[in-house]
Amino acid sequence: MRNAFVKTLLTLAQHHPNLWLMTGDLGFGVLEPFAERYPDRYINAGVAEQNMLGVAAGLALANPQNQIFTYSIGNFGTLRCLEQIRNDVCYHNLNIKIVAVGGGLAYGSHGYTHHAVEELAILRTLPSMTVMAPGDPLETDWAVRQLALISGPAYLRLGKAGEPQIHAQPIDPTHPLSEPFVLPSSHQGRLDVMLLSTGGMLEVAVSAADRLALQGVFAQVVSVPLLKPFPAQAIRSLISNTKTQVIVTLEEHVPEGGLHSVVCQTLASSPNHPPVVAAALMPEVVGKIGSQAYLRSLSGLSPEAVAASVFQQLAMCVKG
Amino acid sequence: MTARTLSPSELARDIRRQTLTTIHRAKASHVGSCLSMVDILAVLYARVLHFRPEQPDWPERDRVIVSKGHAAAALYATLALVGFFPESWLSTYCQDGSRLGGHVSYGVPGVEAATGALGHGLSIATGLSLALKRDNSHARSFVILSDGECDEGATWEAALFASHHRLDNLIAIVDYNKIQSFGRVEDVMALEPFADKWRAFGWHAQEVDGHDHASLLGVFEALAVGSQKPTVIIAHTIKGKGVPFMEDDNLWHYKPPNDEQLTLALRFLDHLEKPHA
Numbered sequence: 171m172r173n174a175f176v177k178t179l180l181t182l183a184q185h186h187p188n189l190w191l192m193t194g195d196l197g198f199g200v201l202e203p204f205a206e207r208y209p210d211r212y213i214n215a216g217v218a219e220q221n222m223l224g225v226a227a228g229l230a231l232a233n234p235q236n237q238i239f240t241y242s243i244g245n246f247g248t249l250r251c252l253e254q255i256r257n258d259v260c261y262h263n264l265n266i267k268i269v270a271v272g273g274g275l276a277y278g279s280h281g282y283t284h285h286a287v288e289e290l291a292i293l294r295t296l297p298s299m300t301v302m303a304p305g306d307p308l309e310t311d312w313a314v315r316q317l318a319l320i321s322g323p324a325y326l327r328l329g330k331a332g333e334p335q336i337h338a339q340p341i342d343p344t345h346p347l348s349e350p351f352v353l354p355s356s357h358q359g360r361l362d363v364m365l366l367s368t369g370g371m372l373e374v375a376v377s378a379a380d381r382l383a384l385q386g387v388f389a390q391v392v393s394v395p396l397l398k399p400f401p402a403q404a405i406r407s408l409i410s411n412t413k414t415q416v417i418v419t420l421e422e423h424v425p426e427g428g429l430h431s432v433v434c435q436t437l438a439s440s441p442n443h444p445p446v447v448a449a450a451l452m453p454e455v456v457g458k459i460g461s462q463a464y465l466r467s468l469s470g471l472s473p474e475a476v477a478a479s480v481f482q483q484l485a486m487c488v489k490g
Numbered sequence: 491m492t493a494r495t496l497s498p499s500e501l502a503r504d505i506r507r508q509t510l511t512t513i514h515r516a517k518a519s520h521v522g523s524c525l526s527m528v529d530i531l532a533v534l535y536a537r538v539l540h541f542r543p544e545q546p547d548w549p550e551r552d553r554v555i556v557s558k559g560h561a562a563a564a565l566y567a568t569l570a571l572v573g574f575f576p577e578s579w580l581s582t583y584c585q586d587g588s589r590l591g592g593h594v595s596y597g598v599p600g601v602e603a604a605t606g607a608l609g610h611g612l613s614i615a616t617g618l619s620l621a622l623k624r625d626n627s628h629a630r631s632f633v634i635l636s637d638g639e640c641d642e643g644a645t646w647e648a649a650l651f652a653s654h655h656r657l658d659n660l661i662a663i664v665d666y667n668k669i670q671s672f673g674r675v676e677d678v679m680a681l682e683p684f685a686d687k688w689r690a691f692g693w694h695a696q697e698v699d700g701h702d703h704a705s706l707l708g709v710f711e712a713l714a715v716g717s718q719k720p721t722v723i724i725a726h727t728i729k730g731k732g733v734p735f736m737e738d739d740n741l742w743h744y745k746p747p748n749d750e751q752l753t754l755a756l757r758f759l760d761h762l763e764k765p766h767a
Contacts, residue, residue, distance in 0.1 A: 210624060216654075221613045221647035228617015231603055232553070233625060254644075257607055258614060262596055 171328040171370075172200050172271045174307035178314040179239060183208055186318065188235040192226055194219045194242040197271075200331075201241065219246050223254035223266075230264035237265045237318065244272045244286025248293060248325065259323045260296045266324075267317050268293075273303060273327035274370055274422025275455075275465045282457050285465075286327070290368075291427020293325045294398045300324035301398040303421075305372030306333055309351070309395050312341040329370040336372050336393075348401040351393040352408065355379070363389045363480050364414040364444075366405070368397060368429045371420040371449075374466065377473035382480060389480070390414065394429060402436045409443065416483045417446045420476065422466070425450035447483050449476050498703040501571060502532035506732050506759055508567035508580055514752040516563075516584040518592055522730040522742030524564035526667040526700070527556075527634060530725055531568045533706040534632060543573035546599045552629050553602050553618045557611020558636035558665060559593035566590050566598065574600035609642025611635060612662060616652045619660035619720075630659040630715070638670035641679045646691065652720040653692025660720040661713060662693075665700065667729040669740045688722045700725025733758050 180203055183189045191204050192213045205212040215222035219242060226238040240247055247270050248255070259266045270286060277284035294301050300320055304313040310328060317324045337351070345351075350366075353376065363382070367375035372393050379389035390412060394401070409417065419430040430448040437443040452469045466472055470479065496504070505528045513521045534554065535541075542548040556565045563583060570577045575598070582588035589598050593606030603614050615633035622629050639645055652660050666684070668675045675681055688695040694717060698705050709723055729743070730736030733755040736747075747755055 213620075215651060216647075218644075218647035218651065220609075220644040221616070221651055224610055224613020224644065224648065225617035225620065225651060227603070228614040228619070228631075229621045230617075231614065232618045232621030236621060253607055254610060254613070257604065258610055261604055 171304065171307050171310045171333055172197070172331055174310040175269060175314055175326075175328055176200055176204060178311045180204055180207065182315065182318050183211070186237065188233065188237060189318070190229060190236060190238045192222050192238060192240045194222050194240070194246055196242050196246070219251040220254050222247075223251040224258055226266050227254070227258035227262065227264055230266055231262065234265075237267070239267045239269055241269045241271070243277070243284060244270045245283070245289065248286070248289040252292065255293070255323070256296055260298050263298045263322050265321050267326060268324070269326045269328065271328045271330055273329055275462045276330045276370065278460050278462045278465045281459055287423050287451050288427075289325075290327065290397055290421070290423050291431070294427060294432070296323075298322045299398060300396070302395050303327040303369030303397060304395045305351070305367060305369060305393040306336040308335055308337045308341050309393065312343060312345060313395055315343045316347045327369055333370060334373050336376055347396055348399070348404060350396070350401055350404055350408070353391040353393065355388070355390050360388055361390050361412045361414045362387045362484060363416045363418060364409065364412060365389050365391045365418050365420060365476070366394050366429065366433060367391065367420040368394045369422055371422055371471065374471060374473050374476060375420050378476035378480070381473055381477040387480065387484065397429060397432060400432045400436060405433065405436055406440060409437070414444055415487050416480065417444050418449055418476065418480060418483070419446060420449045420471070422471065423450055445483065445487070447479060449479060496536055496571075498529070498532045498536040498707070501536045501568070502529050502703070503759060504571050505532055505564055505567045507756060508571065508577070509564045510733070510747060510752060510755050512563045512567060512580045512583045514747045515581060517746045518563065518584050519744050519746060520560040520563070521746065522669070522736055522740065523558060523561045523636065523667070525731045525733065525736065526727040526729045527558070527561050527564055527665045528732065529701045529703060529727075530634060530663055530665060530706065531564060533703050533710065535568055535572050537707055538710045539632070540629070541600075543600070546574060550627060550629050553615065553622075553631040555603050555605065555611045555615045555618070555631065555633040556594050557605050557615075557633050557639060558608070559605030562590070562592060562594045565594055565601070569598070569600035608636065608639035609644040612645050612648035612652075615660060615662070616648045616657060619652070619657040620655055622659055623657065630661060632661045632663065635662055635664045636670070637664060637666045637668060637675050637681060640664065640681055649688065649691040649693065656718040657720045658715050658717045662720065662722045664722060664724045665727050666724050667727045669729045669738070669743070671740075671743065673740060685724055688724075692719060694719045694721045695724060696721070697724045697726065700727035701731055
């Protein structure tokens with residue numbers, strides 16, 4: 171995803187002379203093409219994220235044409251400088267896009283300091299903030315293009331490199347920001363479960379859906395890269411149109427304040443909506459070391475575990 | 491422009507009057523922090539800055555960030571007195587629905603950036619300076635820091651950045667009144683050797699009497715763009731300056747003057763006003 175990000179940013183920068191890229195001294199081997207092509211608009215702010223966000227605010231305040239992308243690893247570019255994001259960026263509604271790589275458990279073996287698993291909730295609460303977690307490199311390309319069109323603050327959570335491409339073909343850049351991606355499905359009419367996924371959990375959702383299909387359970391995978399402003403109307407329509415029995419939300423994030431929370435919030439006032447089951451990180455994962463797949467499995471976020479959870483829910487629905 | 495017709499001493503007198511009256515009316519705090527900064531604001535706005543009150547977003551304006559956002563009342567008084575908005579607005583300070591919050595608030599004509607959480611302003615001013623340079627603008631950015639906020643790590647992150655990028659269009663002024671929330675700076679978190687710290691970070695550092703208008707003006711007029719270094723002016727000031735019973739007493743970080751104290755304070759200003767420059 172980070173390679174897709176830089177590639178798209180380079181394309182955009184060709185036509186946008188006021189697009190800046192700042193990094194907190196991270197992105198070695200990734201950001202060099204931008205630095206070499208646009209040295210006047212590339213700033214390595216050093217290992218100083220608070221100042222990076224403050225300087226970005228100054229750049230944006232100085233010239234309303236300026237659009238600044240800041241780049242760092244998960245928590246460093248978000249939580250370390252949270253007050254700068256809140257006061258300097260959001261309060262002033264500035265054209266600053268905060269990009270984090272290593273979202274979720276992408277840097278699993280690096281340890282808890284590098285697990286970005288609460289930031290979606292925290293950043294969602296900030297005024298004017300758009301929050302996005304694309305599901306694959308193609309969604310990343312689309313998301314960067316969409317964010318560049320927005321004049322206010324935004325947060326973009328990315329994985330690292332090498333994520334599988336889930337979508338079959340490039341996404342139309344004009345696909346509306348507020349429209350989730352309904353993935354192709356083999357179900358015909360009957361739908362048992364809707365898998366709403368955000369960020370890099372998309373590959374797990376697709377894999378879980380394949381497993382379920384083999385056992386005669388029809389799942390619809392929907393990728394929901396936009397968490398704020400949440401596409402509430404689109405999600406409500408999808409759910410009411412498909413008459414799914416169960417909804418499962420998938421996110422590499424604590425269950426508080428992320429996709430599960432916002433889906434529940436969205437449906438709370440709708441009568442008779444299906445149960446909304448969370449597939450999210452469990453507290454047990456805190457402090458654990460291991461690959462992304464290993465840490466996901468500890469939290470029940472493997473395709474097998476998600477499929478098993480769906481079976482269990484459907485069984486409860488039948489009993490109920 | 492209204493301010494050009496006022497001398498720094500006249501402007502300083504009026505800022506002090508308005509600040510005292512505004513804080514008294516709102517029963518607000520931080521009067522001491524406001525008064526220590528008044529002479530710096532007066533010299534800047536009467537003699538140094540390029541700005542157009544009728545066009546607050548004039549691209550060539552010098553930018554000013556008051557990073558010690560708790561001294562908002564003095565900044566608002568200054569902006570009103572130089573014509574950014576009517577002086578009548580000052581009576582709304584801290585009132586329900588007012589634009590003028592107790593800390594420097596966004597959306598007020600003449601305010602470049604809201605502040606209030608300490609340690610943010612130098613970074614913002616640094617970004618302004620960098621952008622102005624890239625745009626080949628002659629405008630400069632000025633930022634007024636408190637001594638207490640030099641405890642904040644982010645201030646020194648910005649200090650590193652600004653010298654690395656040779657931002658000689660950035661001027662920081664430290665309102666060094668030597669009192670922070672709990673007491674003397676030297677007791678809470680000593681800053682000395684203060685000027686040497688800035689020099690070690692690659693800044694041009696100068697110390698000045700922050701209440702002597704001629705000295706302040708001399709330092710500002712000697713600022714040299716092209717020096718390849720940002721400048722810090724360490725302004726030695728007295729908290730509560732201008733009202734003898736408020737001077738150098740951190741109680742006036744917190745309490746507002748009552749009716750009698752306001753009357754007395756304004757009387758002191760009338761008697762003490764002697765032009766500096």
